[in-house]
Amino acid sequence: MAAAEFDIPEIKENIEVPKLREGVMAHARTFPAAQPIQDYLGYPHELGDDWKERAIDKMGDMLGKYRSLKVFLDICVHCGACTDKCHYYLGTSDPKNMPVARQDLMRQVYRRYFTTAGKLFPKLVGARDLTKEVLDDWYSYYYQCSECRRCSVFCPYGIDTAEITMVGREILNHVGMGQKYSNEILTKVMKIGNNLGLPGPALQDTLEGLEEDIEADTGVPVKMPLDVKGAEVLLITPSADFFSEPHVESLIGYAKVFHAAGINWTMSSYASEAANFGLFDANYEVMRKAAMRIRDAALELGVKRIVVGECGHAWRVAYSFWNTLNGIGYGGNDPFSIELQKQLDPTYPQPQHICEVTHDLIKSGKIKVDPSANDDLVVTFHDSCNVARGSRMGTEPGGQFTVPRELIKAVANNFHNMADETIYESTFCCGGGGGLLTDDLMEVRVKGALPRATALNNVVKEHQVNFMAMICAICKAQFTKVLPKYGFDMSMVGGVHQLVSKAIKLD
Amino acid sequence: MPMVNIAGKEVEVDEEGYLVDLSQWNEDIAKYMAVEEKVDLTDSHWEVVNFLREYYAEYQIAPAVRVLTKAIGKKLGPEKGNNKYLYELFPYGPAKQACKIAGLPKPTGCI
Numbered sequence: 001m002a003a004a005e006f007d008i009p010e011i012k013e014n015i016e017v018p019k020l021r022e023g024v025m026a027h028a029r030t031f032p033a034a035q036p037i038q039d040y041l042g043y044p045h046e047l048g049d050d051w052k053e054r055a056i057d058k059m060g061d062m063l064g065k066y067r068s069l070k071v072f073l074d075i076c077v078h079c080g081a082c083t084d085k086c087h088y089y090l091g092t093s094d095p096k097n098m099p100v101a102r103q104d105l106m107r108q109v110y111r112r113y114f115t116t117a118g119k120l121f122p123k124l125v126g127a128r129d130l131t132k133e134v135l136d137d138w139y140s141y142y143y144q145c146s147e148c149r150r151c152s153v154f155c156p157y158g159i160d161t162a163e164i165t166m167v168g169r170e171i172l173n174h175v176g177m178g179q180k181y182s183n184e185i186l187t188k189v190m191k192i193g194n195n196l197g198l199p200g201p202a203l204q205d206t207l208e209g210l211e212e213d214i215e216a217d218t219g220v221p222v223k224m225p226l227d228v229k230g231a232e233v234l235l236i237t238p239s240a241d242f243f244s245e246p247h248v249e250s251l252i253g254y255a256k257v258f259h260a261a262g263i264n265w266t267m268s269s270y271a272s273e274a275a276n277f278g279l280f281d282a283n284y285e286v287m288r289k290a291a292m293r294i295r296d297a298a299l300e301l302g303v304k305r306i307v308v309g310e311c312g313h314a315w316r317v318a319y320s321f322w323n324t325l326n327g328i329g330y331g332g333n334d335p336f337s338i339e340l341q342k343q344l345d346p347t348y349p350q351p352q353h354i355c356e357v358t359h360d361l362i363k364s365g366k367i368k369v370d371p372s373a374n375d376d377l378v379v380t381f382h383d384s385c386n387v388a389r390g391s392r393m394g395t396e397p398g399g400q401f402t403v404p405r406e407l408i409k410a411v412a413n414n415f416h417n418m419a420d421e422t423i424y425e426s427t428f429c430c431g432g433g434g435g436l437l438t439d440d441l442m443e444v445r446v447k448g449a450l451p452r453a454t455a456l457n458n459v460v461k462e463h464q465v466n467f468m469a470m471i472c473a474i475c476k477a478q479f480t481k482v483l484p485k486y487g488f489d490m491s492m493v494g495g496v497h498q499l500v501s502k503a504i505k506l507d
Numbered sequence: 508m509p510m511v512n513i514a515g516k517e518v519e520v521d522e523e524g525y526l527v528d529l530s531q532w533n534e535d536i537a538k539y540m541a542v543e544e545k546v547d548l549t550d551s552h553w554e555v556v557n558f559l560r561e562y563y564a565e566y567q568i569a570p571a572v573r574v575l576t577k578a579i580g581k582k583l584g585p586e587k588g589n590n591k592y593l594y595e596l597f598p599y600g601p602a603k604q605a606c607k608i609a610g611l612p613k614p615t616g617c618i
Contacts, residue, residue, distance in 0.1 A: 031522045031523075034508075180522075181615070184615055185615050185616060188615065188616075194616070195615060195616030195617060196568065196614060196615060196616040196618070197568060197615065198568050199566065199567055199568060201566060202566035202567070202568045202570075205566065205574070206570075206571045206573070206574055209571075209573060209574050209577060210573065213573065213577070238616075238617050239616055239617075240616055240617040240618045242571055243571040243572065243602070243614065243616070243618055244571075244572055244602070244617075244618045245572050245573070245590050247617075247618075248571070248572070248573050275616075275617055311617070437617060439523065439603070440522070440523070473616075473617035473618075474617045476617075477617050477618050481600070
């Protein structure tokens with residue numbers, strides 16, 4: 001691609017806090033969404049004369065709707081604990097990529113228009129008028145945040161920068177500055193059913209091809225069922241699993257697990273996407289509309305269980321929000337939720353992560369594995385941010401960290417963790433999450449991957465790690481693209497179920 | 508959207524240089540896109556480009572990488588039916604770079 005050239009940061013021995021270089025990333029500007037996309041989502045496509053009023057009105061609306069937003073904007077004491085916690089700051093050295101500075105882009109405007117002191121004495125309280133210059137800064141720096149929430153782990157007040165970024169982007173949408181990448185994808189989900197825009201016949205053809213491949217490879221007729229009414233399990237997985245390498249290897253892994261366990265399962269051509277990009281902007285209705293396709297498919301197919309494939313944002317939305325978004329999950333006591341819960345099997349978690357499913361099946365002896373099949377690999381695990389900091393798995397606290405690791409250790413003999421401060425709830429984002437996995441932000445993506453690349457480099461040197469497993473489609477796509485810039489081979493990147501696929505015993 | 512003149516024909520491309528109106532595609536446009544992408548088009552590249560166009564005509568989407576590698580393996584021999592070979596032809600990634608040269612829209616999503 002004819003992308004702008006930029007320097008690739010050098011991997012050092014440790015993750016270092018860089019010296020400030022003011023404004024070095026101010027040029028980063030993701031492509032804006034064009035009129036047809038904005039029209040479809042109900043947003044303007046350019047700034048009107050009244051953009052400022054619209055922005056302030058929208059901010060007021062959001063402050064009324066989300067108390068968390070008002071609290072986050074009010075309580076920051078500028079202690080600085082977050083400043084060196086963001087991978088984009090560590091990779092770019094631009095001080096506006098410090099979480100507190102990213103928040104302040106909105107906090108200054110909030111003070112000016114929504115606090116008495118800011119209305120009367122703006123200069124004394126760091127309040128600032130909303131100008132076109134400020135708005136452009138929002139567009140630049142709210143798309144240099146992957147909403148990974150690492151900074152919130154270290155904030156003594158628990159301020160969640162991701163929520164501020166989400167609101168910032170939604171206000172930008174509302175004045176006509178939407179992002180092409182995310183908004184185009186949302187229109188495809190709503191029109192076709194997945195982020196790729198993969199229509200049913202193409203999906204069917206792709207799955208049939210995969211069945212042929214598996215049979216040629218193993219001699220076992222493992223199926224990839226689509227739209228099977230009355231199946232027990234509906235698998236909802238990111239559409240990248242159908243399309244890309246190495247994603248497809250995990251899809252093959254899920255199919256082998258269901259086959260070996262004798263579970264009657266299906267995928268849906270109508271709900272052929274797990275990822276929900278509605279999470280990235282604070283637009284509840286858009287997120288709900290995307291999630292409702294899964295409810296509709298579950299009701300239509302009459303399934304008893306809903307299982308989610310390897311997708312980070314999907315699992316956060318599924319685990320944390322589906323119960324009220326589309327009625328899948330515990331706690332919904334309204335007629336809407338009750339209708340679906342009557343159909344779903346209460347003896348299983350709803351929804352359930354594919355890692356939980358496979359882990360349980362191995363533990364209970366229902367499927368057999370041979371970990372020596374992965375003896376050519378020394379494996380580490382990259383915790384994906386939305387799984388790590390926005391969800392859980394299994395029955396124990398921290399299950400989102402232990403279940404995938406126990407699963408990996410069951411199917412592979414050689415495993416080493418990366419440094420403590422880069423895993424579990426302190427994990428570093430891959431650098432491509434939250435709507436940033438687009439070529440027009442390649443510089444941001446490459447630089448944002450520096451902390452993870454540093455941690456990986458250390459286990460490569462110390463333990464000869466040659467495979468980094470993960471459970472997120474964005475992480476897989478991001479790392480296969482950016483790690484080669486740091487000298488790693490893209491084949492080091494793959495899914496947990498890619499390992500399962502190699503180790504599982506069929507027939 | 509910007510307009511470019513390719514072999515005497517005005518065509519519209521998007522911010523990333525992808526053709527906006529697929530029906531305008533011709534071999535001159537493919538050659539122009541290849542130069543932009545710093546790809547020297549050989550017969551092997553054309554096999555990929557032609558397959559992408561055939562597949563798109565049938566399914567209105569670019570083929571999945573597996574579908575593509577398998578088809579190329581059948582046409583050019585099993586040793587070429589893999590992702591590595593496709594990356595040798597299209598270093599930025601077969602899905603995006605080959606699609607651009609073939610005049611297909613850019614694949615989107617977590618890819």
